Amino acid sequence: MTSEFAVAVHGLVYLEQRKITTSSEELASNVCTNPARVRKVMAKLKKAGIIATKEGLEGGYHLIGDPDTISLKQICDALDVAFVSSSWKSGDENNPCMVASGMSGVMDEIYGELNDLCRDRMEQITINDIHEKLIRNRLTI
Amino acid sequence: MTSEFAVAVHGLVYLEQRKITTSSEELASNVCTNPARVRKVMAKLKKAGIIATKEGLEGGYHLIGDPDTISLKQICDALDVAFVSSSWKSGDENNPCMVASGMSGVMDEIYGELNDLCRDRMEQITINDIHEKLIRNRLTI
DNA sequence: TCATCTGTAATTATTCTAGTTTCAGTTTGT
DNA sequence: ACAAACTGAAACTAGAATAATTACAGATGA
Numbered sequence: 001m002t003s004e005f006a007v008a009v010h011g012l013v014y015l016e017q018r019k020i021t022t023s024s025e026e027l028a029s030n031v032c033t034n035p036a037r038v039r040k041v042m043a044k045l046k047k048a049g050i051i052a053t054k055e056g057l058e059g060g061y062h063l064i065g066d067p068d069t070i071s072l073k074q075i076c077d078a079l080d081v082a083f084v085s086s087s088w089k090s091g092d093e094n095n096p097c098m099v100a101s102g103m104s105g106v107m108d109e110i111y112g113e114l115n116d117l118c119r120d121r122m123e124q125i126t127i128n129d130i131h132e133k134l135i136r137n138r139l140t141i
Numbered sequence: 142m143t144s145e146f147a148v149a150v151h152g153l154v155y156l157e158q159r160k161i162t163t164s165s166e167e168l169a170s171n172v173c174t175n176p177a178r179v180r181k182v183m184a185k186l187k188k189a190g191i192i193a194t195k196e197g198l199e200g201g202y203h204l205i206g207d208p209d210t211i212s213l214k215q216i217c218d219a220l221d222v223a224f225v226s227s228s229w230k231s232g233d234e235n236n237p238c239m240v241a242s243g244m245s246g247v248m249d250e251i252y253g254e255l256n257d258l259c260r261d262r263m264e265q266i267t268i269n270d271i272h273e274k275l276i277r278n279r280l281t282i
Numbered sequence: 283t284c285a286t287c288t289g290t291a292a293t294t295a296t297t298c299t300a301g302t303t304t305c306a307g308t309t310t311g312t
Numbered sequence: 313a314c315a316a317a318c319t320g321a322a323a324c325t326a327g328a329a330t331a332a333t334t335a336c337a338g339a340t341g342a
Binding site: 164166176177180181184187194195196197199200201229 | 316320
């Protein structure tokens with residue numbers, strides 16, 4: 001599910017560039033996915049107060065605030081992104097061996113710590129930073 | 142594939158605790174997976190010089206160095222672990238739109254940066270630290 | 283009031299990950 | 313020398329996670 005994060009960031013950067021209200025269909029075409037998935041992701045961003053929607057003809061999504069104040073951490077939180085995690089657990093809680101019963105807990109601690117580290121870093125980057133990075137990359141190619 | 146990391150760490154901690162040469166079958170039983178997967182992971186740790194093998198009767202795996210000098214970063218490197226990554230790419234490189242063509246590259250940059258951050262953190266933790274953490278956790282439960 | 287959106291859910295398809303099975307090759311102990 | 317017990321590696325199967333598709337109710341604006 002980490003790719004929801006990519007859909008969200010891509011969508012928001014596109015909204016910043018377009019400036020105008022943009023439908024899920026147009027966003028999906030730019031992101032290269034389907035409109036239903038875009039709507040699913042954007043609905044969460046709306047709940048978090050990052051974007052607003054306009055329904056009916058010529059409707060769609062648009063940014064609410066200054067793209068300089070939207071950090072990627074806000075997006076993580078809105079989508080409940082886990083950068084580092086693993087559904088697979090080693091060992092067995094009921095095994096009397098300390099290693100077998102305790103390892104998955106310890107690994108989860110480590111993953112949680114790494115995740116926090118990533119989230120802190122994401123606080124430093126804004127949607128506007130990404131936009132500027134895109135411009136720089138285009139010039140240097 | 143992040144769970145290979147868990148198998149490796151679990152295996153190494155078990156080897157530290159057992160002290161003696163241990164077969165893939167015994168390791169698999171403690172980790173709760175199959176011997177073939179254990180062997181696949183341990184073979185990489187052997188190539189990295191972290192463990193050694195002994196074949197034939199009473200054979201198996203054993204640590205080479207001091208568990209206090211084996212950092213989790215060495216394990217990452219041996220297994221080529223990517224903590225943060227995404228196979229799914231948004232956009233399309235051939236799209237003339239700057240956002241569509243550039244976003245997946247920018248996201249890859251971000252994932253790479255987060256990954257480096259995680260690897261740096263892993264350098265601070267040793268197999269022995271994990272072992273001590275297990276002991277502490279058992280006492281506090 | 284109708285066309286055009288979003289929000290949401292159910293279903294299918296695809297891709298990724300772990301498990302299983304098998305066997306060749308190596309080493310140890312007798 | 314030989315048999316038993318192990319690793320290393322590959323091919324295949326099973327299952328889980330993720331994305332795509334389809335459909336539709338509800339809201340809104342022209």
